[in-house]
Amino acid sequence: MRILGISCYYHDAAACLLEDGALVAAAQEERFTRIKHDQSFPSNAVRYCLAESRDPTAGIDAVAFYDKPILKFYRILETYFSVAPRGLKPFVRAVPLWLREKLWIEPRIGEALEAAGVEEPEHFYYPEHHASHAASAFYPSPFSEAAVLTIDGVGEWATATLGVGEGNSLRLVEQLSFPHSLGLLYSAFTSYTGFEVNSGEYKLMGLAPYGEGVYTQRILEELIDLKDDGSFRLNMEYFGYLDDLVMTSDRFEALFDGPPRASETPIGRREMNLARSIQEVTTEIVLRMGRHARERTGKRQLCLAGGVALNCVANGHLLREGIFDDLWIQPAAGDAGGALGAALWLWHSVLGNERNTDGTHDAMQGAYLGPEFSHKQIAAFLDDRGCVYEEIDESAWARTVAELVAEENVVGLFQGRMEFGPRALGNRSIIGDARSEKMQSLMNRKIKYRESFRPFAPACLAERVGDYFDIDRPSPYMLLVASIREDRRETLRGDEANLEIHDWVNRRRSDLPAITHVDYSARIQTVHRDTNPRFHALLSAFESLTGCAVLVNTSFNVRDEPIVCTPEDAWRCFMRTEMDHLVLGRFHLDKRRQPEGAADGSWS
Amino acid sequence: MTVSEEQNTAPRSFVAVPGRPEAAAVAWRSASVGGAREPLDGRGRIAAQTAVAALVGASIAVFGSRALGIALLSIAALVFTAAMISPRTVSNALGGLFASTGRIAGTGLTWLLMVPLFYLFFLPFGALLRRGRRDRLQRFTDAGAPTYWEAHEGPRAGSQHPDRQY
Numbered sequence: 001m002r003i004l005g006i007s008c009y010y011h012d013a014a015a016c017l018l019e020d021g022a023l024v025a026a027a028q029e030e031r032f033t034r035i036k037h038d039q040s041f042p043s044n045a046v047r048y049c050l051a052e053s054r055d056p057t058a059g060i061d062a063v064a065f066y067d068k069p070i071l072k073f074y075r076i077l078e079t080y081f082s083v084a085p086r087g088l089k090p091f092v093r094a095v096p097l098w099l100r101e102k103l104w105i106e107p108r109i110g111e112a113l114e115a116a117g118v119e120e121p122e123h124f125y126y127p128e129h130h131a132s133h134a135a136s137a138f139y140p141s142p143f144s145e146a147a148v149l150t151i152d153g154v155g156e157w158a159t160a161t162l163g164v165g166e167g168n169s170l171r172l173v174e175q176l177s178f179p180h181s182l183g184l185l186y187s188a189f190t191s192y193t194g195f196e197v198n199s200g201e202y203k204l205m206g207l208a209p210y211g212e213g214v215y216t217q218r219i220l221e222e223l224i225d226l227k228d229d230g231s232f233r234l235n236m237e238y239f240g241y242l243d244d245l246v247m248t249s250d251r252f253e254a255l256f257d258g259p260p261r262a263s264e265t266p267i268g269r270r271e272m273n274l275a276r277s278i279q280e281v282t283t284e285i286v287l288r289m290g291r292h293a294r295e296r297t298g299k300r301q302l303c304l305a306g307g308v309a310l311n312c313v314a315n316g317h318l319l320r321e322g323i324f325d326d327l328w329i330q331p332a333a334g335d336a337g338g339a340l341g342a343a344l345w346l347w348h349s350v351l352g353n354e355r356n357t358d359g360t361h362d363a364m365q366g367a368y369l370g371p372e373f374s375h376k377q378i379a380a381f382l383d384d385r386g387c388v389y390e391e392i393d394e395s396a397w398a399r400t401v402a403e404l405v406a407e408e409n410v411v412g413l414f415q416g417r418m419e420f421g422p423r424a425l426g427n428r429s430i431i432g433d434a435r436s437e438k439m440q441s442l443m444n445r446k447i448k449y450r451e452s453f454r455p456f457a458p459a460c461l462a463e464r465v466g467d468y469f470d471i472d473r474p475s476p477y478m479l480l481v482a483s484i485r486e487d488r489r490e491t492l493r494g495d496e497a498n499l500e501i502h503d504w505v506n507r508r509r510s511d512l513p514a515i516t517h518v519d520y521s522a523r524i525q526t527v528h529r530d531t532n533p534r535f536h537a538l539l540s541a542f543e544s545l546t547g548c549a550v551l552v553n554t555s556f557n558v559r560d561e562p563i564v565c566t567p568e569d570a571w572r573c574f575m576r577t578e579m580d581h582l583v584l585g586r587f588h589l590d591k592r593r594q595p596e597g598a599a600d601g602s603w604s
Numbered sequence: 605m606t607v608s609e610e611q612n613t614a615p616r617s618f619v620a621v622p623g624r625p626e627a628a629a630v631a632w633r634s635a636s637v638g639g640a641r642e643p644l645d646g647r648g649r650i651a652a653q654t655a656v657a658a659l660v661g662a663s664i665a666v667f668g669s670r671a672l673g674i675a676l677l678s679i680a681a682l683v684f685t686a687a688m689i690s691p692r693t694v695s696n697a698l699g700g701l702f703a704s705t706g707r708i709a710g711t712g713l714t715w716l717l718m719v720p721l722f723y724l725f726f727l728p729f730g731a732l733l734r735r736g737r738r739d740r741l742q743r744f745t746d747a748g749a750p751t752y753w754e755a756h757e758g759p760r761a762g763s764q765h766p767d768r769q770y
Binding site: 068069070071074075077078079080081082083084085087088091092095096105123124125126127157158161162163172173174175176177178179180225227229231232233235236242292346349350 | 722
């Protein structure tokens with residue numbers, strides 16, 4: 001049986017394909033259209049997933065869409081009933097869009113399938129938004145039973161849910177409802193500190209360690225009524241998202257000492273302190289919710305999904321607190337993962353199919369679920385573009401790439417299937433030497449063109465992670481933050497808070513300076529032989545060459561661009577940044593040897 | 605390692621293999637690039653459009669306002685002549701003109717319909733619902749409540765049906 005899962009029309013549209021319960025393919029639409037967080041109907045992703053099928057012409061038995069559109073529209077209308085006479089601007093913007101496009105899901109899916117040469121199926125299914133998130137968290141997890149927590153902006157009405165998963169059954173038991181939302185609270189601060197909602201949340205999280213929690217108490221006293229069990233309500237007088245096109249109101253500005261930071265203007269102490277304060281509040285809420293989930297369900301494992309589950313700082317605290325024996329977080333925890341959750345929900349919850357778990361391995365295949373390009377195709381592309389390249393023998397591949405990295409080169413790494421979810425995990429990555437003092441600054445300024453305060457993540461051999469970090473378990477999807485081990489740290493001088501952010505970032509803090517954040521934390525990816533043997537081999541080669549089993553791993557893109565999908569995307573990014581080398585499968589391109597002006601023109 | 609610089613002198617086409625999964629990604633890229641490079645058959649299309657405009661102009665001139673008809677005929681003749689000289693420029697200009705006109709008309713129409721709908725329907729019924737304490741949004745806090753968690757019963761009665769959009 002073939003099930004197509006689809007999510008779209010809010011942000012991060014995606015599609016996935018299940019064949020007899022096995023996850024065959026999943027991809028985000030942004031990777032194909034090159035529009036970051038593209039929310040439009042995922043025609044390209046659907047086409048890709050169908051092409052990945054064992055029999056691409058066999059058709060689809062059912063489609064699962066990740067939420068209930070009419071119920072969501074009803075919530076929007078209820079909001080306008082509630083806030084009128086205010087709310088005209090969002091009303092005029094939202095209602096025509098819904099009437100014109102978002103309510104016509106089935107015809108749109110039919111058109112997309114027709115364009116892919118596949119007949120429209122008879123059956124369409126619509127789980128609730130948070131049921132999709134919960135299914136994406138529980139069903140692919142290694143656990144036979146677990147508590148399930150989903151936290152995001154908003155679905156139909158729910159903004160957070162608590163559920164119980166047992167075998168193939170998944171029940172949602174409690175929820176918090178709109179407009180009281182942890183995701184929207186965090187997004188309000190994201191917007192207020194000058195970052196873009198739905199994409200700048202990571203930046204705010206990265207900024208938090210620079211600040212002090214001077215606003216934490218003010219947030220808890222004025223903005224939110226937080227109960228011991230993690231449930232809360234927001235004081236809506238401080239927020240604008242109900243009746244305006246902005247996240248925060250004038251009262252919010254008065255409470256936090258001034259107007260919002262304008263985008264691209266310098267970041268000051270206030271923004272750092274706000275980032276730290278909202279991170280502390282978020283962590284506290286997640287911890288309280290976790291304790292409540294443990295108490296309410298009695299389960300010893302926890303599965304997490306929803307946009308807030310991408311807050312790896314809170315995840316790390318939740319793990320270290322020891323409330324649960326173990327955590328599993330869906331790597332595509334945001335709305336993209338809803339496509340996967342919807343399909344899995346249909347397969348297990350509705351159709352009653354059993355699931356197999358071993359307590360250790362999940363069903364995500366390392367999240368390597370996207371397009372892959374053959375050796376021949378890459379060669380054809382390189383020849384077509386007149387690129388100068390070398391073909392590396394497979395037996396020497398890992399050693400050759402490791403040598404390039406060890407010489408402090410920045411290397412674009414493109415191999416195997418593209419990752420599903422927001423993180424690059426070694427197949428569409430830019431890598432560098434974590435021991436290099438100049439690497440963080442170099443990558444931020446000359447490769448990624450992004451804010452200098454943002455940290456880079458380490459990729460570490462799974463079997464060696466305990467040698468470098470205070471963590472005792474795998475983190476294959478870069479969703480847990482842990483500290484650098486004490487014996488690897490260097491003592492701070494104590495004047496850091498007085499430094500300009502750029503100088504602060506560049507000060508050495510450990511023997512892995514490129515991946516150590518200012519509070520000694522790191523967002524860890526453990527690399528496993530069974531899910532990515534080539535990346536594992538590369539790290540092993542780097543270790544045997546240098547004695548270090550850690551690399552800098554950042555996504556293969558520049559600021560505000562989606563992660564690369566095709567060899568062409570990778571080559572274009574390589575040629576237009578100051579990246580030194582590009583490894584496309586078994587081909588190696590040295591920037592110095594490429595013809596001048598080879599990649600002139602636009603990015604897209 | 606095999607240095608293959610010498611092979612690069614004769615570029616081959618980057619062809620996707622139909623039926624292979626990665627073909628979807630490649631086909632998408634090729635289609636968009638190819639689409640942009642495709643030569644426009646502008647002259648024929650614009651000739652047809654201006655012929656229709658001329659016909660309408662002639663009809664207006666004969667059966668209605670002579671001045672308006674002649675004006676329309678003149679515009680059609682001008683566009684036709686320009687299109688024969690530079691079809692792409694005229695086609696782009698016309699496309700842009702139609703798109704902007706459509707956008708402006710659409711925005712205007714949206715406000716024209718939505719503003720009365722909002723104030724004549726949502727405002728009074730919203731007030732009635734709030735007076736009847738049927739405000740679903742619960743925009744208040746309750747210091748005495750032990751929890752804000754609500755039992756999950758499905759968003760609305762009957763909404764558990766997996767094949768319904770509500």
